[in-house]
Amino acid sequence: MDMATVVKHMAQEAKAAARSLAVLPTAVKNQALAGLAQSLEQHRELIQEENQKDIVEAKKQNYPAAFIDRLTLSDKVLKSMVQGLHDVIHLPDPVGAVTSMWRRPNGLLVGRQRIPLGVIGFIYESRPNVTVDAGALCLKSGNAVILKGGKEAIRSNLALSRLMAQALSEVGAPAAAVQVIPTTEREAVVELLKLDELIDIVIPRGGEGLIRFVAENSRIPVLKHYKGVCHILVDADADLEMAETICFNAKVQRPGVCNAMETLLIHQDVARRFIPRMFARFREAGVELRGCPETCALDPQVKPAVATDWGYEFSDLILAVKVVPDLEAALDHIARYGSYHTEAIVTQNYGHAQRFLNEVDSSVVLVNASTRFNDGGELGLGAEIGINTSKLHAFGPMSLEELTTTKFIVYGSGQIRQ
Amino acid sequence: MDMATVVKHMAQEAKAAARSLAVLPTAVKNQALAGLAQSLEQHRELIQEENQKDIVEAKKQNYPAAFIDRLTLSDKVLKSMVQGLHDVIHLPDPVGAVTSMWRRPNGLLVGRQRIPLGVIGFIYESRPNVTVDAGALCLKSGNAVILKGGKEAIRSNLALSRLMAQALSEVGAPAAAVQVIPTTEREAVVELLKLDELIDIVIPRGGEGLIRFVAENSRIPVLKHYKGVCHILVDADADLEMAETICFNAKVQRPGVCNAMETLLIHQDVARRFIPRMFARFREAGVELRGCPETCALDPQVKPAVATDWGYEFSDLILAVKVVPDLEAALDHIARYGSYHTEAIVTQNYGHAQRFLNEVDSSVVLVNASTRFNDGGELGLGAEIGINTSKLHAFGPMSLEELTTTKFIVYGSGQIRQ
Incomplete structure (x- = not known):
């Protein structure tokens, strides 16, 4: 399969997963997160082995020490990832909440209810712990996510991806809810950004080059997580x-x-x-x-x-x-x-x-x-997937609620439009 | 000046206008809307003269009767536009409302406050009454707007645009708050869609061709107002x-x-x-x-x-x-x-x-x-600029609140991060 086909197939799977994720009970989502936390601890060595390969490669390519540091999944970083998962488990599930409801003069009861956004494309740089953080927040908010991390972290990200898929399957949730694009080619991002029928929003988090590249190539709405001056x-x-x-x-x-x-x-x-x-x-x-x-x-x-x-x-x-x-x-x-x-x-x-x-x-x-x-x-939002510097949708730090939108629900008793 | 320069200049003016619009008192915005309502009544003949030119041209080009009907600014349509302005005057101003506020353990008081989106690009088809409806909603919600209507309504839209600019100037508000692109060329839209440094969101409302064209060419986030099946x-x-x-x-x-x-x-x-x-x-x-x-x-x-x-x-x-x-x-x-x-x-x-x-x-x-x-x-939202079929930002009908976003405001007393 060529890259375009691979990415499109992933997005189709994500869209199918999103439909069941939207109604997945909170308890099941939390079980998946708890399973993943346990799995990260159990497979620490395996993760660090794959991470070590990324580090060796990055050192070969003379990346600076600070970069290698951010790339490294040390015991401490892994521990904080596990803690992060437990934090997300304890956050309230935003899906289904009716944020307001009112009666219309004709008797219609109209409410706004939180629903997931659907399928999120998340494109970020280097740090592999973000893979699990972002996956957890998307899952808890009922969204499917396709993750594209930095090319230097590809082996680490794929190892984490396998554990996430397993944790999802074990509770009967669709494994395609959290997927990592299995390549370092930028072409994969270009293909992803064309899929406006399948993906609802794209969040790029990183440097100027990445943000501009995504904004220029995307047919999907982009929430820029850009620089802070x-x-x-x-x-x-x-x-x-x-x-x-x-x-x-x-x-x-x-x-x-x-x-x-x-x-x-x-x-x-x-x-x-x-x-x-x-x-x-x-x-x-x-x-x-x-x-x-x-x-x-x-x-x-x-x-x-x-x-x-x-x-x-x-x-x-x-x-x-x-x-x-x-x-x-x-x-x-x-x-x-x-x-x-x-x-x-x-x-x-x-x-x-x-x-x-x-x-x-x-x-x-x-x-x-x-x-x-x-x-x-x-x-006080509990966690964040990043800080949105575009005013659209959710300006500023984005947590679980900010990864949802609202639909209108209407309880009628036979009303028609005059 | 070539089209790219014209459109960029308009967007720069809009961005400058947006800064003062964001803090324009509600009373002044309402005054401008009331002035416009009066002006539409006073200049009925002038508007209908320009509209007649559009109609003659459209008939020459053999547009169907239903199309001509939607293009026509009859007395009845003008009256409903005036009524629409009064409706918007009576809607509460969403800007500045603090939707929630909470105390953090360290004493910080954190709130979310509604602010305008900034500069909106609104691209729509044929009906010239939408020009005034959309202009009024954007103004009341503190946004600057650049309007690009259907090419068949260009003379009507420009006549309405002059009256809007005048109504704004008369109350001391920036005339560039509501602008109509003075051309029928599609190239103008292409140029507009590149200006992601100046324009915050683009709302296309119309048929499949228009929506796809905008989504494919925009570097600015797009809220699709698309078909209803x-x-x-x-x-x-x-x-x-x-x-x-x-x-x-x-x-x-x-x-x-x-x-x-x-x-x-x-x-x-x-x-x-x-x-x-x-x-x-x-x-x-x-x-x-x-x-x-x-x-x-x-x-x-x-x-x-x-x-x-x-x-x-x-x-x-x-x-x-x-x-x-x-x-x-x-x-x-x-x-x-x-x-x-x-x-x-x-x-x-x-x-x-x-x-x-x-x-x-x-x-x-x-x-x-x-x-x-x-x-x-x-x-029960009071009015609408259209129905957003993308889940981002505000899914469904968009009125005044949906044309705003929120920022975080924080009242501190010397807090620093540990």
Whole structure:
């Protein structure tokens, strides 16, 4: 079979599976997840053997150490995958919930009921633990999923895929509910993206190249899980000690993730007071600072920022800093350079806090808290498949409810349209 | 300027307008709508003059009478457009509503707040009244919209567009909030569909050709407003008098619309009793019947259905009829031939009603009511821009709330991530 046929066949199987998944009892879905958790523990060696082959190959190809690290299914990572499955088991099943119901003047009782989306195509990069996380969330929300991970993790992903299929079969659920595309060829993705009759949404999670490739080639609606260029504004009325703690956390705690701060905006009235202590702390942590002319004037050690530093996702211990004359200028800067991901203001000014919350067009907008809270778990959604930076369907972190849609159910007693 | 430049410029203006629209007070939006309503009345003659030019051209090109009818902005249609504007004025503004809010263990107060989608591309066919309806719904929900109507209505649409721009300017709102693409070239749509940095969603509403063209050429997420192949199942336990009333209404009241019944499924236990009276009534109303072999055996006057009659949207006084052995067979038929639009069951059997509601994968599923109720107004949403047949974002009729998304707002007091 050629690749187009393989992928189409997988999608047909997924669509058939989706129909039974949509009405699969919660208990059965949880049993499958529990079975998988057990299986991951029992087959640890087998998984790590396959993973080792991926690692050897990646090392041969001179991937950097950080990449190898993300690729590795260590005991610790496997343990967290098992824990993740138990977390999903304990989350409420969103399917079937009637979110609201009302009576029409003609007596019709109209409700909106949560249903699965159907078949999801999930295209992501490198980390093989995502394969199980995403599979579990899709299954629990009643969706079939076709997974296409990074080519470097293909052996790990296929090993995990076999265990998932087995766990599904053992409880009588369709094994095609969670499938991994068994190839590293990009052509498979191209074929997948054509199947708008079989696949309901595509979620790409990864770098600019991947996202653009998917958006350009897809006939299926795409929910982009794209970069985070997060801004924090330290306002004139900020509690500067709080601002220092928040900014440090947002930049330094985990600089490689999408909800880390990339640009710091400082109100000119507090720049002189705020900068010395804040920058000293950043320097101590190894953060490279790139500033606007005003910033550099206040701290000559700061490297002048170039035009491309604004709106850039460094994903590293690098921070762009700009002094702004007022809230308006900060809002303009964010509107121009933000990535619809996460923005925060540190302020004690009530009006400024409310304006910032209202006017900033990002999936998560915070007052007096770190941008690092843009995360399904941290916000109370229980888990996440990723952070949607397109406004469609579910803006921001997507968990179980966000993997569903609603249909209208109508209880009548013979009503007809006049 | 070439077409690509024109369309890109319009989209840039729309994006800029969207930022101020998102925070435009409800009162100002309502003022603009009221101004437009008044303007439509004042400039009736001007609108009808431009509309007449479209009609003359369409007649020259030998469009059928039904088409000319839909193209015509009669006094009656203009009056209903004005009424439609007043209806939208009276609908609650969805923007800013916090749909839920909760406290996290660390004290963060997290809420989901409704915000506009941003910039909408709306691509539709022929009827020029849709230009105003869609413009009004997008404006009230805080979205900027770029409208591309049918080429046959271009003069009417541009006349309406000028009045809309004027009504916006008069209240100090950006005129670029509602724009009509000033050309009939399809190339303009192709250019529009490339602008994924500027436009948030595309809604195509029309025939198969249009929908496919948009889905294939768009880099922007598409919410398909596609055909309705609506089924009604008359179950073994149906109240046959009620079934007759509902089926007649669903087929005959307005056969050309997407929520009209196209296929009637009849449980074999009641076929012999139900068919004679039902078919007599259909024939009296001029409905052509095309049946499965069992149907034809029970009523030899029925024309045998061919394979393509199943799952076909006749949009006319034609009905496909199939006798089914049980509920399961009906569900299978709908799963295979349905269009995710509207399905109804007529039954007095509690279990069957609940199973049908649960298992049928359509945007609206009804018990003992006509399929004709799949309509934003009839279901209580107040109005609709169309019926979304893709499951993404808002499955089914889309009104004001469905033209918004939510962002997370977070009130903190210095929280950082551990």
